[in-house]
Structures are given as C-alpha cells and as structure tokens.
Amino acid sequence: MTKDWNTRTNLVHAGTRRSQYGEVSEAIFLTQGFVYDTAEQAEERFIESGDDEFIYARYGNPTVRMFEERIATLEGAEDAFATASGMAAVNGALMSLLKAGDHVVSARALFGSCLYVLEDILARFGVEITFVDGTEIDQWRDAMRSDTKVVFLEALSNPTLEVIDIRKVSDLAHEVGATVVVDNVFATPIFQRSLDLGADVIVYSATKHIDGQGRCLGGVVLGTRDYIRKTLEPYMKHTGGSMSPFNAWVMLKGMETLDLRCRTQGNSALAIAEAVEGHAKVDRVLFPHLKSHAQYDLARAQMTKGGTVLSLVLKGGQAEAFRFLNALQIITISNNLGDAKSIITHPSTTTHQRLTPEQRETLGIGDGLVRLSVGIEDTDDLIADIMGALDAV
Ligand SMILES: *Cc1c(COP(=O)(O)O)cnc(C)c1O
Numbered sequence: 001m002t003k004d005w006n007t008r009t010n011l012v013h014a015g016t017r018r019s020q021y022g023e024v025s026e027a028i029f030l031t032q033g034f035v036y037d038t039a040e041q042a043e044e045r046f047i048e049s050g051d052d053e054f055i056y057a058r059y060g061n062p063t064v065r066m067f068e069e070r071i072a073t074l075e076g077a078e079d080a081f082a083t084a085s086g087m088a089a090v091n092g093a094l095m096s097l098l099k100a101g102d103h104v105v106s107a108r109a110l111f112g113s114c115l116y117v118l119e120d121i122l123a124r125f126g127v128e129i130t131f132v133d134g135t136e137i138d139q140w141r142d143a144m145r146s147d148t149k150v151v152f153l154e155a156l157s158n159p160t161l162e163v164i165d166i167r168k169v170s171d172l173a174h175e176v177g178a179t180v181v182v183d184n185v186f187a188t189p190i191f192q193r194s195l196d197l198g199a200d201v202i203v204y205s206a207t208k209h210i211d212g213q214g215r216c217l218g219g220v221v222l223g224t225r226d227y228i229r230k231t232l233e234p235y236m237k238h239t240g241g242s243m244s245p246f247n248a249w250v251m252l253k254g255m256e257t258l259d260l261r262c263r264t265q266g267n268s269a270l271a272i273a274e275a276v277e278g279h280a281k282v283d284r285v286l287f288p289h290l291k292s293h294a295q296y297d298l299a300r301a302q303m304t305k306g307g308t309v310l311s312l313v314l315k316g317g318q319a320e321a322f323r324f325l326n327a328l329q330i331i332t333i334s335n336n337l338g339d340a341k342s343i344i345t346h347p348s349t350t351t352h353q354r355l356t357p358e359q360r361e362t363l364g365i366g367d368g369l370v371r372l373s374v375g376i377e378d379t380d381d382l383i384a385d386i387m388g389a390l391d392a393v
Pocket of ligand 1 (some may be wrong): 024085086088090110114154158185186205206207208217218219
C-alpha cells in the first residue's frame, strides 16, 4: 500500500501500527518483554515469530518496528534494523559481514569513530584494510582484490564535503563480489538514494537529521531482507546494540518533519554558501552544490540538494577561526549536525583533534576551517549573523 505514496506521506504514515485504542500519535511500547497466552504459544514464537509477534525488546519491539518500517519505506529498502546509536549501526553492519582474513577497502576521510572501528578494532581481529582517497576512482580500482568482502564509504566526507561517486565505486566492488556499505548521514535520506546508485547496505546515525532536534542517540542499518534478518539481526540482537522504544518514538516524530527540515536547511545552506563565497575574510567555501565545488556535476547528479552542512576556510588560522566562532550570536558552538539549531565547530581542535597534523593535512582539515551545520532559523538572520562575525575577525 505504502508503495504508491510519496516521501512526505510516507514520513508521516508509513509503518504505523495502531493498538486496539486507535491512538493518533504512535504508541510508545515501553516494555522489554511480551506475554504469551500459553506455553505452547511461547514455544512456537521462539521457533518462528511473525510480523506482529515479539519476544524481547533486544530482538524487536512494536515502536521500534514502526520506526524501522517507516525508514525502510523512505529509503526504498526491503528491511531495516534500528540501533542504539549511529556507531552501533556502523559497527554492526561491518562486524556482521566480516571475519578474520577478509579485506576491506574504505575511503580515508571518515567520521572519527568509524575510522576507529576499522583501524583499531577490525584490524585487531585480523581484517586487512586498504584506505583510499575516495574521490580518486583509480585508487578504488587498484585497491579491489578477490578477497575484498566490504567496501565502506561516507557519501560526503566530513568536514571537507568531497563527493564520492557511489555508482562507480559500487560497480568496481560488485566485480569482486564485495558488499558496499554507505554511511549516508551527510547526504541525508532526503537528498540521496544510495541504494538506487548501487550501494547494498545503508547506515545512518539517526542522532543527526532523523531526530534533528538534538534529543536522542539512534541509528539504523538498511538493506535486503535477507541481509538484515539473516546476517545483521543475529549479530545485533545477541550483542546488545538495539534501539530503545522511547528513542524509536522520538525518531518517528522526527521523521514526520524530516523532509520539511532538510529542504529548509538545504536551501539555507546554499544561500549562505553563495552569500559568503568571495568575502574578504574567507579563502574558500566548501559546499557540494556551489558551482566552484570540484565535483559540482557529480554532486548535482547524485544529490537533489547539496546537503545541510558547509565548511568555510577562513584566511588565517586558529586565532581567526576562534574569533569568528566567538562572535556568532545565533549559531551555537557544538559538534552535532543536522539539528534544527545552527551549529558550528572547529574540526582541527575538536572532532579531528586526535589525528596528527600530517593526517589533517592529507584530509584538507586546516586550522582556518570551520564546519557549519545549518538549522531551520530564518536564512537572512543566519547570513547577518555570519557577516557580523566575519567583521569581528
Ligand atoms: C554522527 C555520525 C556517526 C555516529 O553516530 P552516533 O549516533 O553519534 O553514534 C557516524 N557517521 C557519521 C557520518 C556521523 O556524522
């Protein structure tokens, strides 16, 4: 039935399960367990539970199931499994697919914790990882091997917002039989359909745009029913990374306004990028749908909007960047993104502090770079705030 609906209708209605009370707002089933009418029914459910039959909240819960079905419908995926955080999703997607001796090819520019899972955890268990510059398709081609099992990438790199050609990378991965796992957070489920571009598994930190109001941690893994139920679910349900029913309810409410928020934020981000580009205090503006972006054509082909995050490279270094951040009135200094509130961060001293100066240099993260996650405030107010703070630099 939901197949005929468009995005905004799905975001409000897909996956809804009403109890016998006919509630309008989705119910929070804040229960860890479920009772059985008879011992025989309990036995049967442990052999094979149906769609509306639950056993234990670590395995599944009605509120969590509503969230999984709603996001699977939005993404065009056969199934989904909700997780306690974005990192539980990334870790589960990778761990459930890999064993000692396997090979992974990954883009080098990764969210810090994703890099830790690959470099420090998986490597410790005998998984070999080759890192490549995600924008260089030849590096991907050269890195693929017959024992490559997983290809991992973030659709847009953080915080330099480079674009990876998902179709080309997926084609190369599929030639050697590897599974393509895409962390689609920066592209958002609204602006980019990575499954249609060839990816096999999508992961989100629902903490970002899906909640979008800075309240809860959450994550989700999406893919074929076979992958989600036979490969991922056994790993997740036995290792404890499942989403709480309360957080699933917050995410369901977040999804109702996801399209409205992302579009508003995406439009503002482009307007801000255009307004700030060329400013005397700004060396460069990094935003995928800005004409000056090195991969503008690819970004236009792959994403309907350029995302909700942009980076400004200020002339000068840390001192200038700090003066800029400290002079902002509306935009707050924090490190979340995708929030209704505009948030700014200085990656080289915060989110990417752990890297060596050489690693930051390779990734293009200089001391003058600031990352701005654009919220839903009035665009003109945000531009005025930024211009005022630039004057103070
Ligand atoms: C935030 C983020 C994560 C981790 O999500 P959490 O919900 O904080 O665990 C993973 N990948 C990307 C790209 C992110 O932005």
